[in-house]
Amino acid sequence: MSWAWVEVKPNENDLMHPGHLACQGCGATIAARLALKVFGKNAVFVIPASCWSVIDGAWPQHALQIPVFHTAFETAAIAATGIRAALDMKGRHDVHVVAWAGDGGTFDIGLQALSGAAERNENIIYITYDNEAYMNTGIQRSSSTPLGAWTTTTPDERPEDRPKKNMMEILAAHRVPYAATASIAYPDDFIRKLKKATQIKGFRFIHVFSPCPPGWKMASNLSVRVARMAVETKVFPLYEIEDGEVYTITHWPRGLPVEEYFKLQGRFKPVLKDPERLAYVQRYIETQWERLVRLHEASHGYLPEEARATIRSAI
Amino acid sequence: MKLIEKSQYTVLKGNYAVAYGVKLARVEVISAYPITPQTTISEKLADMTATGELKARFITVESEHSAISAVIASSLAGARSFTATASQGLALMHEMLHWATGARAPVVMVNVNRALAPSWNIWTEQTDSLAQRDTGWLQIYNESNQEVLDTTILAFKIAERVYLPTMVVLDAFILSHTSEPVEIYPQELVDEFLPPYEHPNAINFDDPRAIGAFARPDYYMEFRYNIQKAHEEALRVFKEETELFAEMFGRKYDTVEEFMLDDADYVLVLAGSTATTAKYAVAQLRERGEKVGVMRIKLFRPFPVEDVRRVLSGRKKVAVIDRNLSFGHSGIFYMETKAAMYGAKDRPPIFGYVAGLGGRDIRPQDIIDIYEDMKRREEPENIIWKGVRV
Numbered sequence A: 001m002s003w004a005w006v007e008v009k010p011n012e013n014d015l016m017h018p019g020h021l022a023c024q025g026c027g028a029t030i031a032a033r034l035a036l037k038v039f040g041k042n043a044v045f046v047i048p049a050s051c052w053s054v055i056d057g058a059w060p061q062h063a064l065q066i067p068v069f070h071t072a073f074e075t076a077a078i079a080a081t082g083i084r085a086a087l088d089m090k091g092r093h094d095v096h097v098v099a100w101a102g103d104g105g106t107f108d109i110g111l112q113a114l115s116g117a118a119e120r121n122e123n124i125i126y127i128t129y130d131n132e133a134y135m136n137t138g139i140q141r142s143s144s145t146p147l148g149a150w151t152t153t154t155p156d157e158r159p160e161d162r163p164k165k166n167m168m169e170i171l172a173a174h175r176v177p178y179a180a181t182a183s184i185a186y187p188d189d190f191i192r193k194l195k196k197a198t199q200i201k202g203f204r205f206i207h208v209f210s211p212c213p214p215g216w217k218m219a220s221n222l223s224v225r226v227a228r229m230a231v232e233t234k235v236f237p238l239y240e241i242e243d244g245e246v247y248t249i250t251h252w253p254r255g256l257p258v259e260e261y262f263k264l265q266g267r268f269k270p271v272l273k274d275p276e277r278l279a280y281v282q283r284y285i286e287t288q289w290e291r292l293v294r295l296h297e298a299s300h301g302y303l304p305e306e307a308r309a310t311i312r313s314a315i
Numbered sequence B: 001m002k003l004i005e006k007s008q009y010t011v012l013k014g015n016y017a018v019a020y021g022v023k024l025a026r027v028e029v030i031s032a033y034p035i036t037p038q039t040t041i042s043e044k045l046a047d048m049t050a051t052g053e054l055k056a057r058f059i060t061v062e063s064e065h066s067a068i069s070a071v072i073a074s075s076l077a078g079a080r081s082f083t084a085t086a087s088q089g090l091a092l093m094h095e096m097l098h099w100a101t102g103a104r105a106p107v108v109m110v111n112v113n114r115a116l117a118p119s120w121n122i123w124t125e126q127t128d129s130l131a132q133r134d135t136g137w138l139q140i141y142n143e144s145n146q147e148v149l150d151t152t153i154l155a156f157k158i159a160e161r162v163y164l165p166t167m168v169v170l171d172a173f174i175l176s177h178t179s180e181p182v183e184i185y186p187q188e189l190v191d192e193f194l195p196p197y198e199h200p201n202a203i204n205f206d207d208p209r210a211i212g213a214f215a216r217p218d219y220y221m222e223f224r225y226n227i228q229k230a231h232e233e234a235l236r237v238f239k240e241e242t243e244l245f246a247e248m249f250g251r252k253y254d255t256v257e258e259f260m261l262d263d264a265d266y267v268l269v270l271a272g273s274t275a276t277t278a279k280y281a282v283a284q285l286r287e288r289g290e291k292v293g294v295m296r297i298k299l300f301r302p303f304p305v306e307d308v309r310r311v312l313s314g315r316k317k318v319a320v321i322d323r324n325l326s327f328g329h330s331g332i333f334y335m336e337t338k339a340a341m342y343g344a345k346d347r348p349p350i351f352g353y354v355a356g357l358g359g360r361d362i363r364p365q366d367i368i369d370i371y372e373d374m375k376r377r378e379e380p381e382n383i384i385w386k387g388v389r390v
């Protein structure tokens, strides 16, 4: 057996250095790298318990070239709030305080503190990298786990039977100035949203879809493709909500059948084998999408041409 | 005119004494959540920050868990930070109390001692704070409203020298909602005593570190060792700072307070405002010729083992009166006192009394009863109930 050593030199322009501890193909790392390109050095990441508490590295090393503040699982939003308060008192208005949390830390255990911070319109950027389960503890369901998915607590014999919680609607209900979904497969869209977020004051929320090869039972070279398919099948639409009122779909998907997305991943094996269930999931996706399209139309007064093709029946 | 002569004399409830202590300490970030009997602390601080009397951000959070999380974070982002709570609120914070210590966040928290539910009970009992014994917080108990104000200021000084979170504890209602004369010191003098807050490991954009990063077994234990060393250091720092405080403000505190102990054969040990009742009872007993005194424990963590040994060694008998209980064992000051005395020379028998749970009155006569009961008894017991109907 022979070893091949590759010396990896950090890219000068990258604030995320090699040597982090994520799995190959980890969507959450791609998301962070992209985000840091926008934030630059004047940001602090607040990281609650999650894969990311490991990814950045074990003490005394860490991969990010910005300050990182680790905090308890349910406290990302409030720790970021505390840091913001201190930095404001010190006159450091030039820096971004970014909560960087998993779906579990956002949709579930951290929802209370998140709601508090959102409702008070704290001047922080909250980013949830969504891998649709508790990955750090070994792939257990979260309220972000989608309909039909396998996890270790929703085994093949009893796959997830509830739809993914709609976090964006929850944030919209808080009337926060900015909330957006994003995907690592659409870096331009993600970066545009990040930039927009940095130019707004108050509570900003970005929900970034971040595939997890081990958790989704897929090869590590598929992360970007799977993320793209999630968007193109309307499973994970890209849109933004301003002031909780104005909905804008930022990418009009091709509207591929959900199977195209499911079949790339082992976690949907049970649904794929169950035509009735698959049809149910497809129907659910359509209804959600149509609802979103209506909100977009209501916000803008018209629909672009490409919207028509994505809807089953005329609205 | 000396600065101290510019003090204002007023009458304050314990909770307002806290608020004035916080103001004099020039706290920069405050976060708290309402709970009786703490609420009036946050209300007063909300007022002070709203009017600009105190230049601080007040974060009106949605829970105590968030209150403590906010101030841990703000403390490590370089701002002097404060929270206050009681009972259920403190219990809810538990996870973050460990966090504060591990993160070396020198936040100061006031806990107003209140009994835990069920049954719902808002009156005083020490079990809430004592149950947080092993979280690594310094804990300082108080007997009067002046002491509450003084200790709030002292707490920041001590916490920020050893980078450990510090809990200032006062009794529900008996202190929190009872008015007493209080001296409010001039700001300049407090500024001389308490310099602006700095943390060497605070978030720094020019030196981007990971704060609270995970540590494998090859590093974790050293962090814990350092915390223990900081606690040992805190004992020395407590002595130094209370000395300095006495010089500057004219009030002397110590880890334990000794009352009528010079020639005492018998000692009553307790903490908090019940000490005032005990002193009153002891003064009466002294008139009857009884050789009895009081040792009031002020500093609970770090536990002042040497001082406790110095005071209690060679006495005939000791009674510890606990307004708290560790179910399945005994009162908590009792077990701590006993543990400290194990291995001391001339160790007296120590009797454990549990009284006043859930705010049941402890009157001077109860103290006298306890004293007489102890004198009569041959063998010490872990729990001798006082004032319970069985």
Ligand SMILES: Cc1ncc(C[n+]2csc(CCOP(=O)(O)OP(=O)(O)O)c2C)c(N)n1
Residues within 6 Å of the ligand: A049, A050, A051, A052, A073, A074, A101, A102, A103, A104, A105, A106, A131, A132, A133, A134, A135, A136, A137, A142
């Ligand atoms: C209070 C508390 N409960 C449970 C845990 C254990 N825990 C650590 S990370 C985690 C799951 C995190 O899931 P998510 O937020 O989705 O992030 P991911 O690991 O998927 O990146 C759990 C359950 C914890 N650290 N703290």
Ligand code: SF4
Residues within 6 Å of the ligand: A021, A022, A023, A024, A025, A026, A027, A028, A029, A051, A055, A131, A135, A136, A211, A212, A213, A214, A215
């Ligand atoms: S388990 Fe998934 S989310 Fe966690 S590091 Fe690996 S790929 Fe990333």
Ligand SMILES: [Mg+2]
Residues within 6 Å of the ligand: A102, A103, A104, A129, A130, A131, A132, A133, A134, A135, A142
């Ligand atoms: Mg997750």
